[in-house]
Amino acid sequence: MSTNNAPEGSSSSSRTAPATRAAADLVLFGGTVLTQDPGRPRAAAVAVAGNTILDVGDDAAMLALAAPDARLIDLGGRTALPGFIETHTHPYFYGVRLDASVDATTRPGESVGDLVERVREGIRCVPAGEWVVAHGYDDTLLAEGRHPTLADLDPVSADHPVVLHHVSGHICVVNSVALRAVGFADASADPPGGLIGRDEHGRPNGVLYEAAAFAVNGCVPPPDAESVQRRLRLAGEAFLAAGITCVHDAAIGGLGGTAELDHYRLAQDTGRLRTRIRGYLFHPRWSRLIPDRLTPNDFAGPDPDLLRVAGVKIVADGSIQGRTARLTGGYHPGCAEDGMLLLPPEQLTETVGALSELGWQVAVHGNGDGAIDAILDAFEGPAGVDNPLRHRIEHCQTVRDDQLDRIARHRILVSFFVKHVHYWGDRHRDLFLGPERAARISPLAGADARGIRFALHSDAPVTPPPPLEGIWCAASRRTSGGAVLGADQAVPAGRALRGYTSDAAYFSFDEDRLGRLRPGYLADIAVLAADPTAGDPMSVRDIGVDTTIVGGQVAYQRS
Structure with missing residues (x-):
């Protein structure tokens, strides 16, 4: 037997196995x-x-x-x-974050000026006219407690379009050069499902929310093939280092149509990417699915174990951190803001129904309980009692007990963004939701008591991908400030582990191939x-x- 290629710490002994049944x-x-x-x-x-x-x-x-x-x-x-199986992440955009020349990640106590200075330093070697895109700023960690604006970014450069993406992925800030490139002017109306931030005079201030922020992505020149491959490799290496062997890409289509699928196939064929991929087509970029009567079979590839289009992703609301998640009780403390639905409820119901008729599994992003109401209304007809297509709710942050009852009744799947407890728990308690609702974000114990099958995820690049951190969050409910948030919603580490293994495999119909160490898997x-x-x-x-x-x-x- 050869042990020459055993890893450090492995045996290099001369054990000899019997020749019989040598398989x-x-x-x-x-x-x-x-x-x-x-x-x-x-x-x-x-x-x-x-x-x-x-x-x-x-x-x-x-x-x-x-x-x-x-x-x-x-x-x-x-x-x-x-x-480990990561059921909600964005591999390419995680790779972009790892590959970025400008890092907008906010350090606690950092000022807007500090952030802007890092952007200024980062673009010194960027040729004039090229877009500068950075990720990860968090307004709630900045000393001023506000978003940067174009007034902050304009002095950095009049030659580059500059975009800073919020850590949530639902907001961005642009300078005037980028704002003009997107086509937003003083008289521009808010796009459907989006919002253009404005100053006291009603002029755009550079802060763009939801659909308005997503519009920026369409203006940034597409990356060349080698850049895409490099970013997929970087993301794949990070996943493997965390023990992740299968990843659900929750928004395929951002690079345009089937391009991402082609890039994934090339990356896997060349060995740049060794994780398995389950792709969810981002519905706003795949509006032709319904009129063209496209089914999952139309996207079948040569090796479904490595790469498979598993379903369709829809976004029903925004993020709690951006105050765009739809809440029924408004934001804390006693704020009249209640967030926004990105699709009218009747349109969501119609879309889910049409996709279900074509055989698509549908995954809908819903952070606020108001959005979760709309999602459940849309799911209950196609799901029936057994939910044969395994429709799923993504994030499900502020789900109420009565909603958990509905989820259990229709056997709807939930992929919880449990890392919110650690990364934003203190701010959910103090700034966004108040103590009572914050203590119930990602209510894993409540879901488990009802027999709900759930998975856990990181939404990388929003938070780091390691599943062991997610299991720790589920078991400890420890915030970044050291508090315990909703101790009664914690679950044992062994239960949380299922959310990254056997139960996670069920989410993409892989329960007979992945998630267990069992003969034939x-x-x-x-x-x-x-x-x-x-x-x-x-x-x-x-x-x-x-x-x-x-x-x-x-x-x-x-x-």
Whole structure:
């Protein structure tokens, strides 16, 4: 047996497996295997043949299955579990964030001036006339507690269109050069589903919300193919380092039509991207689906295990941080603002119905409880009792108990953005929702008590992707300020783990191929330094990912 290519910390012993039943070309042994298979939840070793799981069991039995030249990985007491499945993220835009020449990420206490100075420094080497796009500013962390405006950005450059994207992805700030390029002038009306921020004189101030912000993306020149491939590679490497082996892209179409699918295929063919992709077509960019009667079969590719168009994504409202999520009770404290619906409820219902008739699974973004009402009204007809197309609600931040009852009744799926508890929990409590509603964001315990099948996600680049951080958030409910927000909505780490493995696989009809370490399943495996379901839940996010295996091949190895 060959052990020359075992990772650091793995066995290089001269163990010799019996020649009989020599079928496995990879065996992981000597640790804890969390299979996520209810029939056999724990084991000590797992054997892999080709790209699938051959068997799980004790060390002796699995080593006995090894071929003479099999690779052996000694877990040395570490933990192997199914590769994590990230059910809502944006790989290309995460890659853009990783590849950006200008970083707009806001540090606590930083001023607007500090942010603007970083932009000024970043564009020194950008040729005149080229767009400068930066991501990640957060107005609630800035010392002034406000968005930058074109008055702040105009002095930076009169030669470059400049765009700063809000961390939520639902707002951006532009300078005057970019504002003119988008076509927004003093007399411009707000676009449907969007809002143009204005100064005290009624003139655009450079802050654009929802559809108005999305319009900017259509004006930025498309990236060249090599830039797209580089960004997909960067995102893929980060996913693998976090133990993620399958990613749901929640908005395919931003690069124009089928271009993203072509880029994904090329990246996978060339080895730049090794994670599996489940794509959700962004409905505003795919309006022809319904009139052209296109079905999922029209997007079938050569290897559905690697890349598959799984459904259609619709956005019903905005973000809580941008005060554009639709709330029934208004924003805190006693604010008349209640956010916005990006689609009239009747249009949402009509669209979901038409897509359902064509066989599409529909995933609808809904942060505010007002939007969730509209989503449930739209889903209940097509979902019936069993929800055969597995329609899903994305984020579902402020879902009420009566809405959880409706979700459970119709077996609707929910992908919770649980990391909001940590990254914005303090501000949800103090600025946006008030203590009572903030304590109930991402109510995992309430969903679990009702038997709702849920997944967890990071929405990268909005928050970092590591699932272990998401599991920690679900179990600890700890905010960035150190408070516990809604302790009664926490769930054990083992329950949260299902939201990144077996239950997550169900969201894209992959429950017979992914999410478990079970004979016949694809051999996607993450090796962790410790068992996330044992010990102190507060330490889960600090557990290291040592190795990530996709289809039986080591795709990431921590040095």
